[in-house]
Amino acid sequence: MKAKKTLVLGASLKPIRYSYMAINRLVQKEQPVVAIGLREGTVAGVAIQTGKPDIEDLDTVTLYLNAQRQEEYYEYLLGLKPRRVIFNPGTENPEFYKILDTAGIAVESACTLVLLSTNSY
Template sequence: MKNTNKKTLVIGASTKPERYSNKAIRMLREYDHEVVALAKRTGHVDGVSIQTGFPKENDIHTVTMYLGAKRQPEYYEQIIKLKPKRVIFNPGAENDEFIEKLESAGIETVENCTLVMLRTQQF
């Protein structure tokens, strides 16, 4: 079954190939998903520009978090306003406080690894 394109915002993107956020950007592209990347530093990964300002897109399907809980609060309101279908909390990014806020806003939350989800067709 061919996945339909789920435009995905990667928060905590890295230009370092060994970082999971970098692997996620490359694998999302491999699976034909459109990728928007956000981090504190600009750069490029597999043709995707990393933005430092919160993206203006309004058609984001999935947000995948690669930031620890302590660094997430500055994005709470912006992500909720974005109204994505779901937010994936990758290992190390779990955040009960934010999960509660997202779920009360009607946004699905998933605690899983984006890479595993893509490989096992759960994305």
């Protein structure tokens, strides 16, 4: 699998959260991972950052924030110029789909964990 630097937005330190599982699975698949969450910490050797750090050569953003919480990240994510944004179940946001599409960023409604487990990532 080709390396695709991925931002996990909505990263959690709680093992029961899907974002936590996604970070672990991405690391297992040897994908470079950047994580942003509400609290700093480490998951699978990946530092969870707070704020909006500069990220270069970003391929994918995988969202674990509901539509209402995504709004504050619209401009930030557009500025990072990822190739695609994955909207995991529960993060669907037609308004943001349109904004991303207009900017030429691919939108995918899918589960990152399923994509990784089926080698479709």
